[in-house]
Amino acid sequence: MSGVTARCGELWSDRCGLAGLCTQWAGFDGARGSLALADGWTGRWRAQWRASDASVLCAVRDLASIPTSRCEPVRRFSWRRGQRHRPGLQFMVSTGRHHGFESIAEQRLLLAVDFAGGVSDVLGQPFRLRFATGSGWREHIPDFLAVAAEGGLLIDVRPGERIGDDDRVCFTAAREAALAAGWRYLVVTGWRPHVQTSLDTLSAQRRPLRDPLGLQSELFAAVASGPRSFGDLVAATRLPAVARAHALHLIWHRRLGIDLSTPINDATKVWASPAGAGR
Incomplete structure (x- = not known):
């Protein structure tokens, strides 16, 4: 761009993607040893989707073959008096429709995904991942799956100070599943200043x-x-x-x-x- 030279710390709005806008958790290596990743694990781990009010089960190795346009959140968004989080609907220009969120942090994430652009759909609570650890089977529902021409982006949203040991294992399992599907994975913990x-x-x-x-x-x-x-x-x-x-x-x-x-x-x-x- 004529007359503009990037300096350390600058964030060009016409060049940056979601990863450049946010701060991320990256402690996957420390939790990876807790997972059961012996040969054939992508066939043993399972993902449960929901489509047309019916449950759809697939192996992790087949995640990318699921037609996400037909899917709906595997867990319903709820509104009730006295709840601690604030759910709602966020309109996205990228998709031309509203998408559900369960917290202000998730609402901010949807706005940033919309600004980063390039997505054709965003599915909240996309699937229930059942994965194996050294101490048994566990489950995790990622927050969002953003669908773009270059592939999927699986996202979890959690303030850094609220990430505990259980979260670390779940996030690392979600990352392994995303990589097996050819997707990227982010744990968004916050946003760069301003x-x-x-x-x-x-x-x-x-x-x-x-x-x-x-x-x-x-x-x-x-x-x-x-x-x-x-x-x-x-x-x-x-x-x-x-x-x-x-x-x-x-x-x-x-x-x-x-x-x-x-x-x-x-x-x-x-x-x-x-x-x-x-x-």
Whole structure:
């Protein structure tokens, strides 16, 4: 991108993926020894899915063959008075529909997945994994399975300070199952500084936005020669107040770029994204 040079700690909005936005737990090696991974384990471990209100059982080696578009959460989301967590529904532009979550942490994850883009579907509570350890059989239900053209991304969400010994074993088992299916796996423990507030700001303008005044063309023209501050960028258009919404929309859709490692304000540098980066 013309005029922009990455510095240590920067997070370019038009280049980053989910893994760059979040902090992750990575203590798999310490728990892997607890799992029973002798020859043939992918045939012994099982995954229980739910499709058309019926249970579907498969070996872990066959995970990737399940048509996820027909599946539904294996465990229902519940709402009741006095519960400690806050479930709800999050709309995702990537899929064009709402997806259930069981906590604020999961809601933030869905927003970040939507911003990272490239997904065609997201299935909450996708399957119940039954896996073997040295002390017997156990079960774990991952939080989300994101489906993309390049493959699946299995995700668990848990604040780092709340990950206990049992969680470590379950997360490591989920990772082994994901790798056997050719998927990636993440345990999201939190977010890099300013990412949450920045995504909240950008998401206000993520839905389709009509541009009858041609302000988006003016924004692109204003950064054609190099980065400009957000305030100067919108001021270069005929209607700065309206152009603010369009600038946020273009940043969300990666047609303009900013550094997400700092708060979004009028001093934020904005640049034109490389060809093909937008969506």
